[in-house]
Amino acid sequence: MREYQYPLDLDWNTEEMVIVMKLWDQLEQAYEKGLPATDFLNSYQAFKKVVPSIGEERRLGREFESLSGYSLYQTVKTAKETTGKLKMKA
Numbered sequence: 001m002r003e004y005q006y007p008l009d010l011d012w013n014t015e016e017m018v019i020v021m022k023l024w025d026q027l028e029q030a031y032e033k034g035l036p037a038t039d040f041l042n043s044y045q046a047f048k049k050v051v052p053s054i055g056e057e058r059r060l061g062r063e064f065e066s067l068s069g070y071s072l073y074q075t076v077k078t079a080k081e082t083t084g085k086l087k088m089k090a
Contacts, residue, residue, distance in 0.1 A: 007063040023047040034087035
C-alpha cells in the first residue's frame with residue numbers, strides 16, 4: 001500500500017472517519033489483492049450513511065483517485081455486477 005493521505009472531512013466524528021477510512025482501505029484492496037464484493041459493498045453502504053450526498057461522494061472519490069489512481073465509481077459499479085471476489089485492474 002502506498003503512502004498518502006485519505007480524503008477525510010474534519011467535521012466527521014471518530015466513528016465516521018473510521019467508516020470512511022475502511023472504505024478507502026477496501027478500495028485499495030480491490031485493486032491490489034482483491035476481496036469479496038459483498039465486503040466492499042457493505043463498506044460502501046456504511047460510507048453512504050456518512051456521505052449521503054452524491055456530489056460529496058464524487059468529490060471525495062475524485063480526490064482519492066487523483067492520489068491513488070483507484071476509482072471509487074468504477075469499483076462500486078463492478079462490485080454491484082460481481083458475485084464472489086472483486087479484483088480491479090489498475
